[in-house]
Amino acid sequence: MRYVCLLAVLTSVLFAQASPAQDGAAIYKERCAKCHDAPTERIPSLATIKAMSGESIYVALSSGAMKTQADGLSTLEIFSLIGYLAPTGGAKPAESLTPTCKAAREFKVSAGAPEWNGWSPSVTNSRFQDAAAAGLTRTDVGKLKLKWAFNLGDVTVARSQPAFAGGRVFIGTANGVVYSLDADSGCTRWGFRAAGAIRSGVTIGDVNGAPAVFFGDAGANVYALNAKTGEQLWKVHPNSHYATTITGTARFYKGVVYQPLASFEEALGADPNFECCTYRGSVVALDAATGKATWQTFTIEEPAKPVHATAAGKQQNGPSGASIWSAPTIDEKLGALYVATGDNYSDPPTDSSDAILAMDLKTGKLLWSRQLTPNDAYNTGCGAPNGANCPEAKGPDFDFGQSPILVTLGGSKRALVIAQKSGLVHAVDPERKGEILWQTRAGEGSALGGSQWGSAADSQKIYVAISDPGIGVAADPKSPQGYKLTLDPNKGGGLHALDLKTGKILWSAKVTPCAAGRTDCSPAQSAAVTAIPGVVFSGSVDGHLRAYSTSTGEILWDTDTAREFDAVNGKPAHGGSIDAAGVAVVNGMLFTNSGYNQWGGMPGNALLAFSVDGK
Numbered sequence: 001m002r003y004v005c006l007l008a009v010l011t012s013v014l015f016a017q018a019s020p021a022q023d024g025a026a027i028y029k030e031r032c033a034k035c036h037d038a039p040t041e042r043i044p045s046l047a048t049i050k051a052m053s054g055e056s057i058y059v060a061l062s063s064g065a066m067k068t069q070a071d072g073l074s075t076l077e078i079f080s081l082i083g084y085l086a087p088t089g090g091a092k093p094a095e096s097l098t099p100t101c102k103a104a105r106e107f108k109v110s111a112g113a114p115e116w117n118g119w120s121p122s123v124t125n126s127r128f129q130d131a132a133a134a135g136l137t138r139t140d141v142g143k144l145k146l147k148w149a150f151n152l153g154d155v156t157v158a159r160s161q162p163a164f165a166g167g168r169v170f171i172g173t174a175n176g177v178v179y180s181l182d183a184d185s186g187c188t189r190w191g192f193r194a195a196g197a198i199r200s201g202v203t204i205g206d207v208n209g210a211p212a213v214f215f216g217d218a219g220a221n222v223y224a225l226n227a228k229t230g231e232q233l234w235k236v237h238p239n240s241h242y243a244t245t246i247t248g249t250a251r252f253y254k255g256v257v258y259q260p261l262a263s264f265e266e267a268l269g270a271d272p273n274f275e276c277c278t279y280r281g282s283v284v285a286l287d288a289a290t291g292k293a294t295w296q297t298f299t300i301e302e303p304a305k306p307v308h309a310t311a312a313g314k315q316q317n318g319p320s321g322a323s324i325w326s327a328p329t330i331d332e333k334l335g336a337l338y339v340a341t342g343d344n345y346s347d348p349p350t351d352s353s354d355a356i357l358a359m360d361l362k363t364g365k366l367l368w369s370r371q372l373t374p375n376d377a378y379n380t381g382c383g384a385p386n387g388a389n390c391p392e393a394k395g396p397d398f399d400f401g402q403s404p405i406l407v408t409l410g411g412s413k414r415a416l417v418i419a420q421k422s423g424l425v426h427a428v429d430p431e432r433k434g435e436i437l438w439q440t441r442a443g444e445g446s447a448l449g450g451s452q453w454g455s456a457a458d459s460q461k462i463y464v465a466i467s468d469p470g471i472g473v474a475a476d477p478k479s480p481q482g483y484k485l486t487l488d489p490n491k492g493g494g495l496h497a498l499d500l501k502t503g504k505i506l507w508s509a510k511v512t513p514c515a516a517g518r519t520d521c522s523p524a525q526s527a528a529v530t531a532i533p534g535v536v537f538s539g540s541v542d543g544h545l546r547a548y549s550t551s552t553g554e555i556l557w558d559t560d561t562a563r564e565f566d567a568v569n570g571k572p573a574h575g576g577s578i579d580a581a582g583v584a585v586v587n588g589m590l591f592t593n594s595g596y597n598q599w600g601g602m603p604g605n606a607l608l609a610f611s612v613d614g615k
Contacts (some may be wrong), residue, residue: 024084027077031069049085057082074273076242095175097191100183100569107166107189107228109204109211115165116584116591118203119249119327121456124406127456127582128531135572135588136612138534141547141557144590145614148186149467149565151573153177157602158593160582161201161249161528163213165227169584169591170213171607180213180230183589184604186300186568186609190230195221199245201327201581205252207233207289214257214288216246222259224291234291238284243268249327253361256294257286258330258337262323266345269379272388276379277320277345278304283328283337285364295364299324299341299352307347310389318391321345321377322353326403326454329416331430335361338406338430340418342399344377347391353377355433356404356416356434364553370434372426373398377526397447398422402528405462406430409501417500419451419464425498438503442496444468448599450605451490453580454528456536461506461550463536466494471599474495485600487541489514492524495538495548514542518562520577520602528582537585539578541601545592561594562602576604593603 028036039045049057061070061078070078114133115121119127131137136144152158153175168189169181176196180189196217203214204227211227224233229525239261248260263279281299286292299322307318321344329338337359344353354373359366378397381389404416415427415437423445428435443450445465452467470488493511498504514521527539535556539545543562546555561575575594579601583592589611595604 019542023077024080024082027073027081028084031066034206035200036191040104057085074271076268076274087271088571092102095173095177095191096569097188097193097600099188099190101185101187101189104340105167105182107168107211109206109227109260113166114545114587115204116163116586117165118163118201118251118316119161119403121586123251123253123330123332125329125403126325126405126407126458127454127528129585131533133587134532134585136532136535136585136590138549138556140612141535143612144610146565147589147609147611147614149567149608150179150181150186151567151569151571152593152595152605152607155605156595156597158595159608160198160593160603161581162584162591162592162607163202163204164210164584164586164591165204168227169607169609170202170204170227172200172202172215174198176217178202178213178225178230179207180227183587183609188569190486192198192225192230192232193222195219199247201249203250203252203257205257205288212288214250214252216250216259218245219247220244222250222257222286222291224248224257224288230453236286236293238286238293238296239282241279247325247612251328251330252288253330255288257288258328259284259286260324260326260328260339262325262342266321266379269345269389270384272386273314274389275314276381276389278317279320279323280304281321281323281341282335283324283339283359284363297359297364299357300350304346316389319344319350322350323399325399327407329404331406334430336367336430337361338404338416340400340402340450343395343397344391345379345391346389347377348376349377349391349393354399354420356428358430358434369435370428370436372420372424373422376423389606395447396422396445398445398450400487401452405455405457406460407500408456408459416581417455417457417462419455419462421445421447421450421452421464423450423468425451425455425462425464425503426504427500429579440498440503440505442466442498442505443494448526452526456529456531457500458531458533458550460500461497462500463529463531463550464498465527465538466492466493466496466530467524467526468494469522469524469526469541469599487520487522487600489518489521489523492522493540495525495529495536495553497550497553501570507553509548509555512540512542512544512546512555518542519596520600522601524544526579528580530582530585532585537583537590539592541577541596543575543577543594543602545578545583561592561606561608562604565606565608567606573606574604575606575608576602
């Protein structure tokens with residue numbers, strides 16, 4: 001998935017990894033310490049620099065006052081230096097991790113109790129909650145009102161998928177904090193600070209009979225915590241490649257944590273001094289009790305090797321990429337695990353990019369692969385004026401950002417259904433090595449278009465939200481970069497219901513344009529969608545969360561989250577665009593994030609809880 005907001009991602013990754021920070025210390029000592037360790041009136045001290053944001057430091061090093069001192073440093077070396085200079089990402093105070101719940105409440109995860117576990121309440125990744133677990137009916141939805149709001153800290157992006165179990169909500173933040181909150185009141189049961197930003201959701205399982213939560217951070221560290229207390233049980237770093245990161249939510253299944261891995265290496269391609277690319281996507285199976293890897297399967301069989309020299313005289317390597325950005329899907333019948341992959345980063349393209357891969361649950365052995373867009377090799381060099389590191393194929397950058405959904409078509413027939421950034425929706429046969437059953441166009445498709453983060457399915461339909469935003473660039477003297485991304489308020493959006501057996505579009509919901517006067521606004525519906533009987537929920541970059549009828553597509557409920565909320569943990573929370581993770585519906589409540597300023601959207605830091613009449 002494309003990193004337009006590259007800096008925030010890279011710095012969060014480097015902060016979470018020890019070795020780049022150590023290299024940064026050496027660069028600082030060589031190039032910066034002479035002045036900043038003995039500052040004069042016009043030279044800031046190291047302490048002052050550490051109080052700056054990583055973005056401000058980057059601007060100073062790349063195009064500002066410190067450009068001369070950074071001359072000759074590669075992009076990786078600059079970010080390593082930033083990781084040393086601003087390891088906390090800025091001067092903003094850290095969130096309080098102190099428990100605030102006044103009344104003790106037993107925490108127990110009971111078999112069969114309502115929950116929203118990880119990316120989806122089922123291992124099939126349908127993002128469908130049945131009536132008993134949802135606790136909400138089609139009639140109830142129109143009565144939903146805010147029950148409480150929680151401030152996720154000094155962040156501008158709220159994207160971690162909320163999880164629910166045992167009367168608690170578990171949520172990660174871009175500041176690297178995982179919270180356990182009381183679902184009824186939003187008070188804090190515990191908080192845990194990880195080494196880096198949390199982009200994925202939290203998964204609930206057990207370790208030696210006790211409930212545990214599992215998640216990964218942007219530095220590709222994977223954690224297990226005691227779900228009751230927040231105590232760390234283990235922490236592992238299953239892949240040594242410097243560019244590894246985690247966006248896809250792990251899946252716990254029968255004592256094993258299956259964690260997909262991705263990378264930010266694709267985003268470095270625009271640097272002519274960068275020797276692109278060597279990363280390969282993978283899935284790692286970790287023993288839930290110890291964190292020990294039982295198997296790791298790469299999406300590209302062989303490691304990258306030198307391919308050719310670039311115009312800048314740097315070596316380009318390949319094949320590379322095919323990251324996994326989404327949660328794995330489990331097929332209990334066949335004992336298989338399914339993942340969807342991203343594009344290649346460099347030549348030569350492989351047949352495992354933009355594909356659904358099937359792996360054996362126990363061994364990780366590749367069972368089959370079905371590619372749905374061939375020759376998709378792309379990195380950010382393709383958009384740079386010098387074209388540095390751009391593969392010959394030059395895109396189209398139609399990688400998968402969502403999970404395959406395993407559905408039943410009737411009798412013994414089943415399918416894996418998935419929507420793509422290309423705008424196509426696919427159904428393939430898991431029994432016949434991914435043989436294509438049908439394909440339907442639901443959106444235009446682009447690097448940030450088509451269907452982004454997740455679809456939902458019930459027994460008859462798949463519900464597909466469409467992004468397809470219009471993105472531009474405008475000068476902004478207040479921005480450290482001198483420009484900002486802009487959104488077309490009339491471009492993008494849409495929600496479709498497709499018949500699972502045929503792929504026929506049964507209805508299409510009318511796009512709701514941005515309200516007059518609202519800035520940083522797009523009707524694009526990039527976030528994952530969620531379904532319950534009779535209702536499908538879809539959030540929008542315009543800040544609205546809407547509930548649609550699964551029969552007709554009519555809007556049943558609409559709430560605007562792009563505003564200020566009184567938060568239960570002190571400072572007001574601010575809502576904004578809704579993107580990435582979808583809503584969790586469980587036990588009569590609905591939980592959603594609000595705030596996403598990447599791609600020019602509205603920033604925010606809110607976790608919102610709704611219930612019938614706010615009770």
